[in-house]
Amino acid sequence: MTPPVLSVRNLEVEFVTRRAVLRAINGVSFDIAKGEVLGVVGESGAGKSVTGLAVIGLIDPPGRISAGEIELSGTRIDHLPAEEIRRIRGKRIGMIFQDPLTSLNPLYRIGDQIVETIRTHTNLSETAARKRAIDLLAEVGIPAPEKRIDGYPHEFSGGMRQRVVIALAICAEPELIIADEPTTALDVSVQAQIISLIKRLGRDHGTAVMLVTHDMGVIAETCDRVAVMYSGRIAEIGPVQDVVRNPLHPYAKGLMGAIPTLAGDDKRLVQIPGSMPRLSAIPPGCPFNPRCAFAFDRCRVERPEPIQQGAQSVACHLFDTAKETAA
Amino acid sequence: MLAFTLRRMLQAIGVMLAVGIIAFAMFRFAGDPVNQIVSIDTSAAERASIRQSLGLDDPVLVQFGRYFINALQFKFGVSYQFRLPVANLLMERMPATLELAICATLFAMVFGILMGVYSALRRDTMLASLFQAVSLIGISLPTFLIGILLIYLFAVTLGWLPSFGRGEVVKLGWWTTGLLTLSGLKALIMPSITLGLFQMTLIMRLVRAEMLEVLRTDYIRFARARGLTTRAIHFGHALKNTLVPVITVAGLQFGSVIAFSIITETVFQWPGMGLLFVQAVQNVDIPIMAAYLLMVSLIFVTINLVVDILYTVVDPRLRSTVGRTA
């Protein structure tokens, strides 16, 4: 059996401040297979972006990966020396950031930035790299790439710049693309185009994609599987149809915008009361318990472990039937 | 771009006009030009006729116009002390000041940028702390004290370098240069360091702050995510973006360097415009003071203009946008 492209096991990321050690990621595990798109959703501060940065080895001090393993196609890549993880970045893992307006160096022509990246990771000559850059720009849908290649970032619109960023992310044919909220900063009309571009590229090249977003619509449309994150943990993970249609975790239910009322049949939109706790004040037990309508005593004391429920996996005591009866 | 350049030029002309008014006011009202020409026993009638001939009875605006037109032709009147045209005196001393200022600026830029980049990239090292300490001292020590200290060390105690003057100079047309003789070069070292030290500190602090700022930007994070080498990120991307504001400041500082050379030239008895100016202040030689003010302002304003235009060359964003938005 071929190993998954990305396998994350019990990942923990800590930020050491002078007052406390804050755990931004606390025991996160997931896999992404070849050609699969995994959506990661959650409120800001849930640890989605930090997870992406941890995978690509860009957690800077005072942050650090304090526990867990990250494997890329079967080889461990956390704890690699800086120079080796650098060779993986951009070559085997491509990254797309949120804001295309600030992701590109304003003082360099976009062509130079692409050629620079290609030549860092391959032995192509200057001319060959430039030719490849033009092909890439064409592939991500930039019209007249042979002309636009000499443009500066400010001469491109937001959507076009994000296409350039995507071209940069895929220029070395990576096995995995991490897209960190790639459409948040864009106009609504452009968002769909960028999402379908990422999806198409993933399909065409068999690339695994980790798509971080807080847009459930994007998840439903694009992803094969989805992970719902809350306070640095995965609350629920599973195939996208199951999680969207039948969320199990109370938080996931809230996030899907529908919570079954006591009457059972009719559904109405419900807000989750309160807000996610700060990292410095995560409550004991299940981090969601203060906001959870179904919380009981055990939720306030014991941290729930992931429990398999069909294709879904959910970290909630409600589904731990064996122990519930015992308690 | 053109509109931008034109606007800047208009501003520059405005500043020059304002300075011109001040220079004229000094020239006309601070010292009575007649007293400087006549002796004590000149009769009142003679004084009046001299006033007449100098045009001092004309309306002030007419006088200002005349002063202004003369200034445009570099006619600044006659020095009270030397009885020579001020323009000649200034021209004769300008090469010394410019050579000193250029060397000092080069020294400040090279070392300021090196030290700034180092202390931004290796923030927690001993050397970086040392640079920070040096920068604090550089800002706190008055220029003349640094000059005296250097003279005591390298001229008096060690005897390696000359303590005053320009050494041997070579004439190139009207320009005199100390760059072509050994003694001229040796004489340049201490004054350049003295004059450049403050600017160096400034540039170092600026480079460090800017570099730290740039290293936090998204495009640097993205450059790292693309797997570029640390060297390419630090010295390609980060440094280029850091240098844009540094060029501006360093350029603008060149004017201050020329003005600050007043002090350095006095300490090292450097035969430049600054020394001439200090002597003029001591001897109340108003024409030289007014002309020096005009010359220095002209240099300032020109530099500001050049820096603004240079800025647009370095930063492609400004090439197309500044003209429209400004």
Added chain:
Amino acid sequence: MSDAVVPHRSEAHAPSGRPDIGWFKRALDSDIFYSFRRSKLTMAAAAVTLLFFLLAIFASWLAVQNPFDPAQLQLINSRISPLWTADGQSPFLLGTDEQGRDVFSAILYGLRISLTVGVLGVILSGALGIALGLTAGYFGGMIDGVIMRIADVQLTFPAILIALLVNGVAKSLFGNRLDEMSMLGVLVVAIGLSFWVQYARTVRGSVMVEKNKDYVAAAQLIGLPAPKIMMRHVLPNTMGPILVIATINLALAIITEATLSFLGSGMPDTMPSLGTLIRIGNNYLFAGEWWIVAFPGLALAGLILSINLLGDWLRDALNPKLR
């Protein structure tokens, strides 16, 4: 991402239940005091600054002679090296100069002159800057335009050049009738005119912000004098930045005075400031009489360094945004 890891000090560390224990404890707990080394440096700087002020104030008690009084100087005591060297003589701790003037006493008296000029210069430039800034901000329009354009132009010129020009013009207007005290006045004016811009800009900015606030309109509506009410809000808001500017400018003013005196356009030899002493001492450097210049130089450098350190600390403490 970043907002998630910022520790929220107010909640985590506020002394709950006893809010009045106060700001002082919180201040001690704040980031400014995080680096103990730094605060130790600041405390040392404060102590040194205070010491210099005390030395200046009590100069006449501490000095062995009045260096301004020619009758007390004896040529027989000239060029004595400092006390700890082979040729040292009591009571001349730091040696004497060409005229038999005790270097230590001269430093004390010079310090007094330097600090007087510096403090008065800062007060004058502050008053000028605050007044012009208030005027520009409150009236706006033409008045604002003229004042701020002057400020812009002046800012492109180094203060030392402006001070030298003011000095030269004053000399030209009053000729040689300037005695020591009026020279001191001229220096104060020169410094005042050279350093007002920063205050004016700060105050003007603050007035502009306050002017558009609702309470000003409301005050006008019910017939209260708007300027008076604005003053009450503007001045406390700008006190912090002004204090920072004033501290840093005190160092600059002292440097400027010293530089002017060193260039021979400041305090005369008969009533020397530190800068004058350095200029005089500089002439004897080649004769190996280093102490005549070294000790006034050290005093000046130490004074400026400690004021600068205080200013840096004050800037961080009062308004991190100014950094």
